[in-house]
Amino acid sequence: MIATDSSISSQTCQSILQEVFGYAQFRGPQQAIVEQVANGADALVLMPTGGGKSLCYQIPAIARQRAGHGVALVVSPLIALMHDQVGALHEAGVDAAFLNSTLSSEEAHQIEQRLLRGEITLLYAAPERVTNLRFLALLDSLFERGLLSLFAIDEAHCVSQWGHDFRPEYRGLTVLHERFPGVPRMALTATADALTRADILERLQLEDAQQFVSSFDRPNIRYTIVEKREAVQQLQRFIEREHEGDAGIVYCQSRKRVEDVAETLAQAGVYALPYHAGLDSRMRQDHQNRFLREEGVVMVATIAFGMGIDKPDVRFVAHLDMPKNIEGYYQETGRAGRDGLPAYAWMAYGLQDVVNQRRMIDESPAGEEFKQVMRGKLDALLGLAESTDCRRTRLLAYFGEQLGSSPQYRCGNCDNCLNPPEVWDGTDAARKLLSTIYRIQQSSGMSFGAGQVMDIVRGKTTEKVTQHGHAALSTFGVGANFSEIQLRGVLRQLIAMGAVAVDSQAFNTLQLTEQSRAVLKGDMQVLLRESVSAPASRKPKRTGAGSAAIKAPIALDGEGLVRYAALKAWRAEVAKEHNLPAYVIFHDATLAAVAKRAPQTLDDLQGISGMGVKKLEAYAQAVLRVVGLK
Structure with a gap:
């Protein structure tokens, strides 16, 4: 049985903070969280990357171990994170260990014996191991002797199907509540909207846990979102002008794009390395180690890279392809500027991003309810990309947080606040695009992609337009006053709002939908930002x-x-x-x-x-x- 909790004082927790970790005071809600968990209560902790989540379970673990409650189990999804966390604890003088596949059977056996002797304060393990019957038997032995002090489930958003990084093995962690009643549990994550938070509480049976939701604001990060022109060249200019010699992460959607971009940057003199799941495991580990241990490395990666990366001096995170949702975007951009110093979140997006993300949702084998939620999340991200108001205000509003006292609040550290864009009414252009899609289908029974539709609207006599007789359509040239960039922006909005569908089975051709009617009738207005592509000001060379x-x-x-x-x-x-x-x-x-x-x-x-x-x-x-x- 679990030993009865003795009261662990605020002074004890403060002393551990100062003596072990060398910090004079807690930040934000850390103290309330630490004292809550140290005294045996459950908690759900939402705290932005760099906010000090690790201390929220490490200090209670140390305090409870000193009070005779035994070992704290930390559920962590990544081997690299376990290694660095345990290394950092050893440097601070804390007995910690991990059990994962990097250990030999003899090394694992020695750690298990130390665990049973009560010599370890924090043990890190992956969810797959934690739910293994042999490991559960080990926990049973500790539990029976009152030597299980705490369960800390890190990256808890992985338990939710609505989260951006769902991992089915996290669902099995309900066994901790069922098998070891009375052991305090805490779930921690840097990002979760209201739907995901509710799912975490239900899936982990933490309905009675106190919730600690910190501000999601990262005021040191400057958010910039640009329309794609020549995306890799745009990225290269951004790095050269703003981040020469800095550590950074560049996210791409495909493995091939990762390798191409890394090679292009390397040829331009940037210390860039590729990382994706298709690389040899030794190469992946080597590249990750170089990123963590050397200065000025730019990691070009798929989202396979990044969770649990504690490197504090990442000065920028760039997206060359649009993520699936705001949670993913926030989680990934949050890896910049963990040290609180100025950092950048830069993203390039375009029409093809919207098409690709819509297609992935529509072709998913998931149920329609799930697809609807995912479409809503994608629409929210597109809304952030197309917004003309403060990016930070809109980003935080997604997580239910209000920034400033008025809708016109300006944060002063995003592209829209620093260089407010002009807005134009794209309703007329939208109606002309939709009418053209309709007339193409009526005239030939065929459908065409975005390029052909825009050429017709702009009155361009291309070989393909001539071949199919589309110059004879009544809408040919009706939008000659619109640029291709403007029409692409309109199409992005129409696809995002569901007024145009993309048929991925027929070469990404465009189709009208039920929602098209409201735009065609003039019942729905389409407002867009003017294309802004002014280059960032070049910083003077450092000498x-x-x-x-x-x-x-x-x-x-x-x-x-x-x-x-x-x-x-x-x-x-x-x-x-x-x-x-x-x-x-x-x-x-x-x-x-x-x-x-x-x-x-x-x-x-x-x-x-x-x-x-x-x-x-x-x-x-x-x-x-x-x-x-x-």
Whole structure:
């Protein structure tokens, strides 16, 4: 049976925060969450990437272990994340371990024995292992002796069919509630709309859990969405002008596109690597390790890459293809700027993105209810892309959060706020496009794709238009005043609102729908943003002490930059020795604070954020030697 909870005080949790992790105070709702779970209650935690979710279960785990409640089990979906989390805990002086396929049978056996002896504070395992009968028997043994202190289910949105990363194995985690009553459970995720949150609570039987929903706002991220022209060239210009030498992630929809884009960027002098599920597993692991451990790497990837990536200094996340929904977009863009410093979320989208995403939904074997929900989510993302108001306000509104006191609120850190676009009424153009689709079908009984329809509306006498006699249609040339870019924007809206269907079985030809009638009759207005393609202003080249090699997260004088560069070089060596990413040893912000303070004694290092007791013991003398270099 579970030992009766003794009250774990706020002071105890605060002490662990400072002594173990080196932070002076909690952020946002962290303290309330930590105290709730430390004292045996359940919780659902929604906190944006970089908000400090890990501390919300690590501190209760340490507090409960000290109080005699045994080990905390952390359910995590990724091997790489387990390795880095456990490495970071070891650096902080916490007994932690993982059980996954990278271990030999002998290594796994040794960890299980340590677990049974009560020597481990946090154990990380994947959901597939947790629901395995042999592993459950191991948990049974701990439970019977009162040595199961906490279940923390990370990336909990994976349990929901409505989420952007549904994983069926997460459904089996209900066994934890059924088999081990009384053990506190918490589910954590960085993104979930109201529908997904409700599904998490139901699927994990957490209906009585207290919900902690932090602000979804990431004010340090600048959101920019552009129309596709030459997408790879647009991306290349964006990196050259804004992020030369920076770490970043570029998401593409297909494996082939990943490889093509990575090669193009590499040829342009960008340190770019591909990552997708079709690559050899050793190559994938090598590329991920280089991204995490080296500076200035741009990972070009499918969405197979990214969940659980803790790298704090990712300066941009770019999408060359539109994601499926806002949750996916938010989760992926949230991997930028985890350190709180300025970062970019950049996306290029076009008509083909809308067509492809619609087709994938329509061809899915799922039921019609599921398809309707997915269409609604896609429409919300398209609405964000086409919006003329504040991107951040619209993004947060999707998650039920209001930003500012008026609909006209401007965040000052998105493209629409910085360069407000003009709006035009596309209703006339929409009616002409729909009329043309209708007349093509009436005249020949055939359907055609977007390019042919737009050529007819604009009055272009192409070989294909002539071949099919479409110049004789009454709508030929009726939209000669519209540009192709404008008509593509109108078609995107018509497809998104369901007024035009795309027949993927017939070469992506366009079809009218029941919703077409309202637009044709003039009962529905189609408002669009003017195409805005002004290039980003070129940043001046960095030279001398401010060069990309030694950018610091805070203002430092010349000598401070020298100390900071020396500290980063020392940290890189330590990280290599420990086979860990450099940020696990110390974050850039901690090194910058040391460089600014220029400590001469151990006392001078006290109170620097990120310097816990164990790290002071392990590294203080080395840090003092490094900053003492002349």
